[in-house]
Amino acid sequence: MVLVFFTVSILSCTVGSICGIGGGVIIKPVLDATGIMGVSSISFLSGCTVLAMSVVSVYKNLRAGTAKMDVRISTALAAGGALGGVVGKSMFQGLKETVGNENLVGMTQAIVLIVITLGTLVYTVCKKKIRTKNCTQIWLCAVIGIILGIMSSFLGIGGGPINLVVLAYFFSMSTKEAALSSLYIIMFSQITSFVQTCVTGTIPDIQIESLVVMIAGGILGGTIGSRINKKISEENVNKLFIFLMAVIVVINVYNAVKFA
Secondary structure (H helix, E strand, C coil): CHHHHHHHHHHHHHHHHHHCCCCHHHHHHHHHHHCCCCHHHHHHHHHHHHHHHHHHHHHHHHHHCCCCCCHHHHHHHHHHHHHHHHHHHHHHHHHHHHHCCHHHHHHHHHHHHHHHHHHHHHHHHHHHHCCCCCCCCHHHHHHHHHHHHHHHHHHCCCCCHHHHHHHHHHHCCCHHHHHHHHHHHHHHHHHHHHHHHHHHCCCCCCCHHHHHHHHHHHHHHHHHHHHHHHHCCHHHHHHHHHHHHHHHHHHHHHHHHHHC
16 A cells, blocks of 8 residues: 555656646545545645645756746735635535535545546647736736635645646746746645644544655655656647646546446
8 A cells, every 4th residue: 555655646746746737636536546545534645745746846946947937926826825725625624524425525526626627638738729818916816826726725636737727828827837836836725725734633544654655755756857847848748738637537537436
């Protein structure tokens, strides 16, 4: 089991760091599909892993200068993401307590992920034909960040593909710039989500070994992904991203049927 956790975390966080999707959008559905543990435990492990990966990736990318980042806009988005992370975590706990059935919660997450991933896939394939915007208002950045943070925390995926679409459309960011800004937002939203979980005492039942192994995989994956990001072209990043979206859709369809 430890080997499964490590393999999933390092592979997911490597490609997640390259594409800027955070890795959680891969970790969450893959571990859900294995049925190793409950939905809440997997969401928590996924969030912690993505947090470790995003901190490493942002630091290494900024230090290496592999992509530019508008600090003003990205910080406003990240601040909104931090607030959204708190709201999203509360929504998850509320749904879990109201429904009282983790399988139903897992099915809801899987269906939402299918919709988001399919929309992202369509946008990515057609993005050359779509005219993007260039928003600069701080209040709008914060609102967008809140929405991204809510989805990130509620779904337990860290941030995922929706970040890239939003950043590309509303801020006309290049693929690599959007990837870095996405990881920056993910980092803040996951920090607040983690702190909230600890403060409210809602940490699910997990094995410490699993948490340590996944965080180690996240850190190593973030390091490897940052190095690959320096050498890979934006065109190849787009191809990898499209492939991942197709795989994630298939896994989430399986999960939705399994949880039903």
